Amino acid sequence: MNILDVDLGNRSYPISIGTDLIDQPTLFSACEKATSIYIVTNTTVGPLYAQRLTKTLENFGKPVRTITLPDGESYKDWKNLQLIFDALLEQGADRQTMLIALGGGVIGDMTGFAAASFMRGVRFIQVPTTLLAQVDSSVGGKTGINHPLGKNMIGAFHQPVAVIADLNTLKTLPPRELSAGLAEVVKHGAIADPEFLDWIETNTAALLACDTEALAHAVLRSCEIKSAVVSADEKEGGVRATLNFGHTFGHAIEAGMGYGNWLHGEAVGCGMVMAADLSYRLQFISQAERDRLTQIIQAMNLPTRPPQFGSERYMELMQVDKKTEGGQIRYVVLEKMGQAQIKSVPDAQVLETLIATGAA
Ligand SMILES: NC(=O)c1ccc[n+]([C@@H]2O[C@H](COP(=O)([O-])OP(=O)(O)OC[C@H]3O[C@@H](n4cnc5c(N)ncnc54)[C@H](O)[C@@H]3O)[C@@H](O)[C@H]2O)c1
Numbered sequence: 001m002n003i004l005d006v007d008l009g010n011r012s013y014p015i016s017i018g019t020d021l022i023d024q025p026t027l028f029s030a031c032e033k034a035t036s037i038y039i040v041t042n043t044t045v046g047p048l049y050a051q052r053l054t055k056t057l058e059n060f061g062k063p064v065r066t067i068t069l070p071d072g073e074s075y076k077d078w079k080n081l082q083l084i085f086d087a088l089l090e091q092g093a094d095r096q097t098m099l100i101a102l103g104g105g106v107i108g109d110m111t112g113f114a115a116a117s118f119m120r121g122v123r124f125i126q127v128p129t130t131l132l133a134q135v136d137s138s139v140g141g142k143t144g145i146n147h148p149l150g151k152n153m154i155g156a157f158h159q160p161v162a163v164i165a166d167l168n169t170l171k172t173l174p175p176r177e178l179s180a181g182l183a184e185v186v187k188h189g190a191i192a193d194p195e196f197l198d199w200i201e202t203n204t205a206a207l208l209a210c211d212t213e214a215l216a217h218a219v220l221r222s223c224e225i226k227s228a229v230v231s232a233d234e235k236e237g238g239v240r241a242t243l244n245f246g247h248t249f250g251h252a253i254e255a256g257m258g259y260g261n262w263l264h265g266e267a268v269g270c271g272m273v274m275a276a277d278l279s280y281r282l283q284f285i286s287q288a289e290r291d292r293l294t295q296i297i298q299a300m301n302l303p304t305r306p307p308q309f310g311s312e313r314y315m316e317l318m319q320v321d322k323k324t325e326g327g328q329i330r331y332v333v334l335e336k337m338g339q340a341q342i343k344s345v346p347d348a349q350v351l352e353t354l355i356a357t358g359a360a
């Protein structure tokens with residue numbers, strides 16, 4: 001097992017990465033002080049893992065209850081967030097209640113937001129069960145829900161007290177979801193670590209075959225990269241925005257296509273192809289580097305051709321991006337492989353990218 005720390009002063013927390021971790025009560029020791037424990041999960045993950053986790057958590061001698069939400073990105077909304085509050089209030093949860101997010105990024109984001117706002121804040125633990133959640137969404141404290149007009153528009157920064165990534169849970173993950181998670185792994189290499197990108201390229205087959213050793217490295221290195229960025233800039237005043245590489249275009253694809261039609265990782269994969277093209281058009285990276293990144297993404301079985309809903313609609317959807325300032329959309333571009341920066345770009349250059357990639 002590997003343990004690393006997200007260094008945020010008195011809100012620091014450990015990320016544990018290994019196999020069969022959901023059976024180890026010591027990793028959940030933050031529950032000792034809890035008055036009650038609520039596992040928040042969904043109709044797919046609950047039947048697979050909630051019973052095992054409940055048994056582990058019963059060691060703390062507190063009531064352990066489960067809240068089961070419908071499964072899917074289209075349920076990451078107010079109505080389903082309310083279901084969590086309803087259950088907590090009906091069953092007498094209090095300020096010392098511990099929430100446990102058992103699932104992918106949707107469950108993690110919703111549980112985290114519920115924890116941020118229930119009684120003005122309770123503690124929560126992330127137990128990510130998708131690759132995407134293990135390499136990205138469980139770390140860093142971004143929580144929230146979608147709005148019909150934009151992705152993750154309502155939310156809060158609220159850090160978990162622990163992240164417990166059990167690699168064995170990935171064995172039940174559908175291949176399409178594994179590929180979606182690999183998009184965020186590629187992102188970490190592209191923005192922060194060219195050697196890691198080389199490693200990803202060499203180990204594509206092992207990653208796609210769900211090889212535990214390869215996945216362990218991908219999760220560990222991703223968490224190291226993300227936790228260093230989050231520790232430096234928790235609330236995205238600066239460098240944290242580089243973790244949004246591929247997301248300005250990607251979030252537009254998710255919202256434009258209707259939440260859940262393109263998986264987040266698929267939209268980010270395609271969004272990175274578009275952002276790489278923009279970086280090339282701004283003369284930061286070469287055509288060969290752009291094409292290499294596109295090939296790495298394609299090799300992960302991710303889409304590289306954006307949906308065509310017209311450049312006007314893309315621009316409209318990207319206007320509501322959270323990085324937009326004073327009406328200026330800001331993009332994450334690659335200065336070179338392994339290094340990113342945030343940039344306002346003339347619309348004409350963005351349109352060139354939309355046309356070149358086939359989005360317009
Ligand atoms: N907070 C952040 O920093 C952050 C970072 C990246 C993404 N996100 C958000 O995360 C979400 C995407 O997360 P995701 O890709 O995990 O999607 P998801 O949560 O929808 O999970 C994907 C699918 O896999 C199923 N699943 C989960 N674990 C499983 C398992 N072990 N075995 C079988 N099936 C399993 C889920 O039920 C779901 O159907 C998006 O809403 C995105 O905006 C947030």
Ligand SMILES: O=C(O)C(=O)C[C@@H](O)[C@H](O)[C@H](O)COP(=O)(O)O
Nearest residue numbers: 136140142151152240243244247322
């Ligand atoms: O943690 C971050 O910061 C990220 O940007 C990680 C992204 O992969 C993630 O999709 C995040 O939810 C996007 O944040 P948003 O602020 O653009 O909604």
Ligand SMILES: [Zn+2]
Nearest residue numbers: 184247264268
């Ligand atoms: Zn993302």
